[in-house]
Amino acid sequence: MTQQELEKYLWGAATSLRGTIDAGDYKQYIFPLLFYKRICDVYDEEFEKALEESDGDLEYAAFAEHHHFIVPETAHWNSVRETTVNVGIAIQNAMRDIEKANPETLYGIFGDASWTNKNRLSDETLTNLIEHFSQHKLNLKNVPDDQLGNAYEYLIKEFADDSGHTAAEFYTNRTVVKLMTMIMDPQPGESVYDPTCGSGGLLLNCALHLRDEGKEYRTLKLFGQEINLITSAIARMNMFMHGIEEFSIVRGDTLARPAFLHNDELKKFNVILANPPYSIKAWDKKNFENDPYGRNLWGTPPQGCADYAFQQHIQKSLDAENGRSISLWPHGVLFRDSESEMRRKMIEEDLVECVISLGPNLFYNSSMTSCLLITNNNKKPERKGKVLFIQAVNEVRNEKTISYLDPHHIERIYNAYQDFKDEKTFTAVIENDKIVEDKNARLSVQLFVKEEIKEELNFGTVFNTWETDSKKLKTSMNDLFKTLANG
Known part of the structure; x- marks a missing residue:
């Protein structure tokens, strides 16, 4: 199959669920089933080769x-595939058995989809779905990994387009991801962390970035x-589908229970890329006031x-010597x-390296403009004590409700x-x-990058003209x- 044929084939599985379940729920059935088929094939x-x-x-x-x-x-x-009755139970049992047989790598990877609910997924629907995947x-x-990985990313985007309000939970605009990865420029052997990793796009692209540059991407440590x-299960599947096996993605609440610790402190990373959930209200402010990990810097x-x-x-999780971060906000x-x-303390500690104002509609289901905040614990000498502001609001291609x-x-x-x-x-x-002369220490790009001011004409001049x-x-x-009359 060509890449396009593969993508059409995989998307065909999702379209077979239309009218049966909500578009926002496709991902919890299609991704596990695709991964299940892949590892069996x-x-x-491998069995035939051995x-x-x-x-x-x-x-x-x-x-x-x-x-x-x-x-x-x-x-x-x-x-x-041979099962014709209670197909959902057969799928669920098979997935659990595979997880148990691979406890260190696949535990919990198939998620918790309700395969046994016949009101949502009848035996006929599941049989048709299995037969669809069995065609190839x-x-x-x-x-190859590259081809399937690209198709998997295609599916992630299509589900994001199809599901609207749920998309932002697991998908970050891949063109923004590309820019973020290029700016961070992770190197072989470095550790890369995403505290709110969604479907793993930021982490994955760091590895692919190195591979595309011909560098050793397998030594990159991904967390x-x-x-x-x-969504955490999709992230893990996403890594495996791209042939990346050295990573650690953990399900959990980053603010309440950070997963990566070392000697009872937060583990430190060379590079952090993040698109955190913005302006959430349901979080434990009281506990953060006395944070055991000292994150209330x-x-x-x-x-x-x-x-x-x-x-x-993010700042507390950065390596003190060469840690750098980029966050989409x-x-x-x-x-x-x-x-x-x-904000003032962050600036005074000379952590902010760059602020980039991006165009509208780069977030799913939202027309808001976004920005990239870049911090660096080890600025180059010529950058110390300074912040670069980039007004890139017009550097964008608009398409309907989404931009690229x-x-x-x-x-x-x-x-x-x-x-x-x-x-x-x-x-x-x-x-x-x-x-910081400004009492609110604002970092708004338009305060520092001025638009070209066109010469204003007074009324008298305009009227005379x-x-x-x-x-x-x-x-x-x-x-x-x-002339016409004389003619």
Whole structure:
């Protein structure tokens, strides 16, 4: 199959569920089923290869060392395919058995979808779904990791488009992800962390970025935490589908129970990329005031908005020597009065390296403009004590209700970050001292990058011009009429 044929084939599975379940729920059934089919087909491929190597030794071919994952015979896709009654129970049992057979890698990866609810998914619907997936072998020979990984990302985007209000929970606009990854420029051997990782796009793209540059991406250490069960499972599947096996993605509430600790302190990372849930109200402010991990570096955010709780968690999780972060936020984090003191301390500690104002509609189901906040614990000498502001609100392609950054937009923004210098109407380098002169220590890009001011004409000038032009037009019309009359 070509890439396009593969994507059409996989999306066909989702369309078979239309009218049966809500579009927002497709992901919790289609992704696990796709992953289940993949690992069974790869298991068969590995079994055949080992069988050939051993001159038909079945026991040898079944050894665990010959397989990425163990698939018990009773849990194999083919066994479930033969089931005609209580198909949902057969699928659920098979998935649980595979998780148990691979406790270190696949525990909980299939999520908690309700396969046994016949009111939602009848035996006929599930049988049709299984038959649809059975049309093609999804082994490595037919569908390499790259191809399936790209198709998996395609599905994630399609589900985001289809599901509207739930999309932002698990999907970040991939063109923004590309820009964020280029700016952070993770290197082989570094640790990369996303505290609210969704479907894992930011982490995954760090590895793919290195691979595309011809560098050793397998030494990158990837860590992520995600509060939603099915979304965290999708993130793990996303990694495996792309052939990436060295990662740790944990389900949990990052603010209440951070997953990655070292010696009872937060683990430190070289690079952090994040698109945190914005302005959430349901968080434990009281506990944060006395945070056991010391994350209230600059203060305690208001109950109605946990943005700076996440930003401080990010800062506390950065390696002190070379840690750097990039976070996608709505613009409010740059100017809200209630967070001014925390913002001031962040600036005074010379942590903010760059603020990029992005265009509208880059968040799913929201027309709000967004921004990128970049921090760095080890600024280059020429950048110390300064912040670069980039006004990239026009560097965007609008499509209906969603916008994208095209390659030339990404290149222009990235080059501006690299150059770190003033460019009229586009960038401005501002001293920290000047920023904190403002009582609210605002980081709004439009305060520092000014639009081109067109020369204003006074009323008298405009009126005189109009009067002169009107007389000229009247004379011309009279001449025209005379010419026509004489003709």
